[in-house]
Amino acid sequence: MPNHGFATKRDPQTLDGCGSPGTNGASKSPRSDYLEPPRYPNPSAYGIAADYFERAIEGAQAWRVRARAIPPKLTIKLRVASWITALVIYCWAITEVDGNWLALPGLIWFAIPALTESVIATIEKSHDKKLKASVFDPEYNPNPEGWLAYARDCAKVDGLLATVFVARTGYRYHTRSWCSSMSSPRELPRYKAEAQGYTPCSHCGFRLTFPKLLPPPFGNGDPAPK
Ligand SMILES: [Zn+2]
Numbered sequence: 065m066p067n068h069g070f071a072t073k074r075d076p077q078t079l080d081g082c083g084s085p086g087t088n089g090a091s092k093s094p095r096s097d098y099l100e101p102p103r104y105p106n107p108s109a110y111g112i113a114a115d116y117f118e119r120a121i122e123g124a125q126a127w128r129v130r131a132r133a134i135p136p137k138l139t140i141k142l143r144v145a146s147w148i149t150a151l152v153i154y155c156w157a158i159t160e161v162d163g164n165w166l167a168l169p170g171l172i173w174f175a176i177p178a179l180t181e182s183v184i185a186t187i188e189k190s191h192d193k194k195l196k197a198s199v200f201d202p203e204y205n206p207n208p209e210g211w212l213a214y215a216r217d218c219a220k221v222d223g224l225l226a227t228v229f230v231a232r233t234g235y236r237y238h239t240r241s242w243c244s245s246m247s248s249p250r251e252l253p254r255y256k257a258e259a260q261g262y263t264p265c266s267h268c269g270f271r272l273t274f275p276k277l278l279p280p281p282f283g284n285g286d287p288a289p290k
Contacts, residue, residue, distance in 0.1 A: 099259055102224045105217045110210035133191030139184055146180035224255040228269070230262055237262040237269055 108114055134142070150173045157169035228237040229249035237257040241249055243265060252260075263269070 099256060101253065102221045102255055104221050105214060107214055110214040110217075111207050112210050112214055130192075130195060133187050134184060142180055142184065143177065146177045150174075150176035224253070224258075226254050227251050228254045228257050228262075230257055235262055236265040238265045239268045243268045 107116065132139070153176070154169045154173040157172060158166075161168055226239070228239055229241045229243070229246060229251055230237050231244065231246040231249050234244075236244070237254065238244065238246065238249070241251075244267075
């Protein structure tokens with residue numbers, strides 16, 4: 065099972081006014097000790113090709129180091145040349161124009177480098193477009209619905225495997241050891257806590273339901289699918 069690095073880390077956010085857990089203790093069934101941990105789903109069950117993740121990661125890495133249409137050194141030379149050209153035209157124009165057109169040399173000085181930047185950007189954009197169409201597309205996903213369902217279910221498993229904290233008394237589990245002023249809380253995976261009848265703390269327990277962000281290359285900090 066590839067590790068997708070779903071973030072299940074807890075935000076270092078302090079909690080105030082966290083409700084104290086109830087005193088009617090949860091039924092702590094010993095059978096949860098023998099529970100099988102939840103398994104990550106098989107991508108092929110969602111119609112996702114077995115090598116898709118490897119291809120997507122490779123594609124994203126190759127994309128990051130792709131060749132530019134204009135080599136970086138040439139880009140710098142073009143920028144310097146555009147500034148020099150603009151300066152020469154400016155110096156010439158400032159002596160030629162009469163009082164009514166004094167703004168024109170300044171405009172030229174600004175416009176030539178700006179035009180150069182926009183030409184460079186246009187060339188790079190069209191180069192990237194061609195690369196995506198012909199060579200590879202790191203964002204290419206043959207089965208977006210399958211991927212979203214798979215990501216959602218992986219996130220659920222991540223949440224079930226994450227560590228939660230329970231107090232000696234009470235029936236809530238917490239994602240933060242300092243929530244509700246617990247003293248030396250017990251740590252256990254969330255799936256075991258749920259099997260023992262604990263329910264999520266309304267202040268911090270919800271955080272493990274879904275990770276908030278999907279990591280690259282599967283998302284650029286996009287919200288996790290609902
Ligand atoms: Zn809590």
